[in-house]
Amino acid sequence: MTALPQGKLRKTHHFALNVKDLQASRHFYGTILGLHELTGSEVPETLVELVKQGRISNFVTPDGWVLDLFWEPDLSPPNPDPEQQFTRANHLAFDIAPDAFDEAVQVLQANQVAIAQGPVSRPTGRGIYFYDPDGFLLEIRCDPEN
Template sequence: METVGLVLGNLRKVHHFALNVKDMAASRYFYGQILGLHELTGEEIPSTLKSLVEQGKVANFMTPDGVILDLFSEPDLLPPNADPKYQFTRANHLAFDIAPELFDHAVEVLKQNDVIIDHGPVSRPTGRGIYFYDPDGFMLEIRCDPQN
């Protein structure tokens, strides 16, 4: 029988993750200043996106492990419900890993910046996590492995 689709193991890694955002300035501040992701500038910007970045329609960030997060400006974007607890996309959340000793500080940064917390911090056998929303109501998680 012929194999249909991708052969197990051929996919190497996540290349990028793209989000539509209503307020580019608020989202750039959130991902760059609050979460501390590196915003791509100059020669770091993919050539295919340079004109969109220059027009303020796209911003690109790099996560600590090299995955690119693309933000696409959609100023007319409205979720079906203003309350972010009512999920409106098929994506559930994007999780960032942090060292266990930095987890509590990350929670404080979120609180100091009045970020809307969905739930947490929670402790599980797999570690600790906190779930919160970006300016467009997309759920994010900061999680860490259990401390030894």
């Protein structure tokens, strides 16, 4: 059996989501969550035309991986009940400094983002689970404060 040795895959490069309303998702990920949207020369060469056509938007996280949002206007949710998770994906988690966690919770609440669970406290830290505009489950989490 052939397999890649551990350590060959270096990092997460990008994560792609299909979204029904690209503008609502751009606002959510760019304005509410504060991710940097790639524009101009920052857009990967292979995606420039799709960005110009308004069919995709790209955001980069502070640690350098890219979130691609693909506009699919006829997209139906996997289930009208957002608590019924996507078939294979459970959730996407963003890390935040412990001293910024409460601020993140306040931002979500102020923007009336649908909260699935939390904030919760565990031995591994604190977290809050919430939905993006298409019902995809996200988490903001932090390590325990020392």
